[in-house]
Amino acid sequence: MTSVAAPPEGYAVAGPTDAPRQVRQRHIRRGWVGVGVLAIVLAALGSATLFRAIGPSQEYLAVTQDVPVGTQLTSDHLTIVRLNNAPGLTPVSVGDAEQVIGSYAAVPLASGTLLSLSQVTEERVPGPGEQLLAINMPANRLPGDVIRAGHPVLLVATSNQINPDPEEEPRTFTARVHELRPGEGRGDDMVVSLVVPERDGAQVAALAAAGRLTVVLVSAGGS
Structure with a gap:
């Protein structure tokens, strides 16, 4: 009988091995790759365009x-x-x-x-032929809260008669609003600084002191 020699010490006897497994290649959709590359290119172009628009x-x-x-x-x-x-x-x-x-x-x-x-x-305020004056105006004689500095306005003088003639034309004065600020007293009065023609300054001040002025807002081309 033929004897089988024992394997040397430290040698492992190999058992049965599995058949090699075939690695399946992952299928990549080239269409999606193209979309991704296009998105990166567009983002880069957008960043460059924004940088040029904003500038340093x-x-x-x-x-x-x-x-x-x-x-x-x-x-x-x-x-x-x-x-x-x-x-x-x-x-x-x-x-x-x-x-x-x-x-x-x-x-x-x-x-x-x-x-x-x-x-x-470059124009100084008041300019030549103009006067700058400040008058105290009750809120009910101002055109709401839409009046602002720089607005052209028409100052209308109200009658001091108890029964004024409705057909009588009231006196009016052209002006430009220079500044508005709340009055120092109680209530909702406003202090309105106006630029008026030099010839009208004294009359406007007197009418305002008597409480006989109403401010009318007009368009930039109005009179």
Whole structure:
């Protein structure tokens, strides 16, 4: 009988092995790959376009305090801010500061806002042939809360007669609102600063003191 030699020490006898498994390749849809690549390209193009539209940051002028209409601007009213040149904004750049310093506020300027050239004017307030006066007006003689600085208005003098003639034409005066602020007394009275022709200043002041004025808001081209 032939004897089978024992395997050397440390040698493991291999048992039966499984048949090799075939690895299935994952099927990749080329259409989705194309969509993904296209999305990445579009995102990159969009970012580049946005960067070009916004551009690098630049220095502009901003208002440091509330400035009433007609105030002559100085460097104390302004500060320098740095921001991106966002589309739709036209603030005054630092390089154009000489164009606005020494000019006058054409509209009320709010603290913390950017300054634009459309908000300033070279015309002094009051101008030649004009007077600036302040009158106390009850709220029921003002056109609601729509009146603002810069608005043209018509001042209508009411009659002092008990039974006025309805066919009599009232006296009227053209004016421009310079500033509005709440009255210091009780109630809802307003102090209205008006720019009026020099010839009408004294009459308007007297009628206002007698409580005989009503303010009518007119269009920019009205009279």
